[in-house]
Amino acid sequence: MQGPNPTPMLSGIDALYYFAQSGAFYDRFFESIMEKIEEKKAYFDSLNFAYENSDIIIPINGIDMIYSGAGRDGFQWFGHEFFRAGFKDSEKNPSIHNIRIQLNAVGIYTLGIKSLIEYINSKLLDEVTSGYYPITRIDLNTFVQHDFKYLRKEYILSKKKNHSANISERSSGYELETYYVGKKPFLLRIYNKKAEMKSASEIKREIMLNHFGVNGLDLKGPIFNVEFEMHREYLRQYGIDTIEDALARAEQLFTKACELIRLIDPDTLSASELKANRKRAKTLQIWQEIKEGYSIDAFMQVDTPLEKVEQISSRYSLEDAERSIKRIITRLLVHGNHPTLFYFLDVLQKARDELELRRNAKELHPKYPPESFEEELKALNRDALESLERRLELEMQQTEIGDLYYEELSYHYTAVFNEFVRRGLRRDF
Structure with a gap:
């Protein structure tokens, strides 16, 4: 199944998760995060804006983070294009570290x-950690220019009993998409990377294609990912505790993993020999190449200066918005609607007007809260009452019927009308 030339492959680390031990300033840091979340929620409430967690974007040590909500593990989770971060109350579940970090492929x-x-x-967790970073998971992988569509259980030699495969139907027949061996804390995934990228985000697809092209993989040929997922319980068997330990011994870990789960060539034994002792079968040639070829030297040499990292990171929220807008435009085009430049300018202006209207309403709410609004009206003279009436009427004209804010405006407007009636003033409403 393999020619005389070495198979092109690209070694690396696809994911890395770790804890960060909190330091003396952590409690105040966590309190400030929670205060910012509540401030953002209060701001949205003041505008009668129906928000989701993902609408809450707060700065954490100068980095804009998107709130994901509270997890069942007690952590408050935040997303960034390049990683996820979780923080918890230090007094809750004290047996677990207070900070969790998950690096993703786009960031790596x-x-x-x-x-x-x-x-x-150094930036996000500045001055809130002790400098101890225990690793919780690392995914060591090799992208290989090889088609594993033939793979089935007969090729796998391992003590792991858990096997599963995802098979897709193509016009040319059935093709392997993913093959799994084992389960946490140690498992192997072999999957069709090009098929997986079809459902990936546009930015991830672009980054990965560039990564493959720059490093010599043929984008027209098959590309499979051979990936070992290793969790803390497994890593500690080999004395690996921190990020530094895992990175320093990544190549040894990968080699050992290829021995624990070995792909064999069943054609090197007869049917009876396979049944009697499959261990005698020779290692599949491509598996031997993958095992011997794994090296992260080049992968670890990629070094972006901190100043450049900050410039790249500051752009992500606008790029994310652009992708969302493009998806909406695509849906319009698919359904035969072709928006013009004037259409987008009109939508932009309406959005600005609505936001300004909601911001202006904040001046009204503190002065005339619903529970005391009628009492406050009694203290206004006629000119002030008429001015307030005109303002409410104008805002109602610019707000859609059915909106929660429209309902509140209606309440205030009715209260003003009733005040005129109470004073015996004839008004032509």
Whole structure:
């Protein structure tokens, strides 16, 4: 199944999760985060804006983070294009570290894993950690120019009993998409990377294609990912505790993993020999190449200066918005609607007007809260009452019927009308 030339492959680390031990200033840091979340919620409430967690974007040590909500593990989770971060109350579940970090592929392949870790630890977590970073998971992988569509259980030699495969139907027949061996804390995934990228985000697809092209993989040929997922319980068997330990011994870990789960060539034994002792079968040639070829030297040399990392990171929210807008435009075009430049300018202006209207309403609400509004009206003279009436009427004209804010405006407007009636003033409403 393999020619005389070495198979092109690209070694690396696809994901890395770790804890960060909190330091003396952590409690105040966590309190400030929660205060910012509540402030953002209060702001949205004041505008009668129906928000979701993802609408709450707060700065954490100068980095804009998107709130994901509270997890079942007690952590408050935040998303960034390059990583996820979780923080919890230090008094809750004290047996677990207070900070969790999860690096993703987009961040790793955009910035380099060392640069990304430095950015998080020195910028996001500045002065709130003790400098101890226990690793919780690492995914060691090799992208290989080889088609594993033939793979089935007969090729796998392992003590792991858990096997599963995702098979897709193509016009040319059935093709393997993903093959799994084992389960947490140690498992192997072999999957069709090109098929997986079809459902990936546009930015991830672009980054990965660039990564493959720059490093010599043929984008027209098959590309599979051979990936070992290793969790803390497994890593500690080999004395690996911290990020530094895992990175220093990544190649040894990968080699050992290829021995624990070995792909064999069943054609090197007869049917009876296979049944009697499959261990005697020779290692599949491509598996031997993958095992011997794994090296992260080049991968670890990718180093982005911290200043450059900050410039790249500051752009992500606008790029994310652009992708969302493009998806909406695509849906319009698919359904035969072709928006013009004037259409977008009109939508932009309406959005600005609505936001300004909601901001202006904040001046009204503190002065005339619903529970005391009628009492406050009694203290206004006729000119002030008429001015307030005109303002409410104008705002109602610019607000859609059915909107929660419209309902509140209606309440205030009716209260003003009733005040005129109470004073015996004839008004032509």
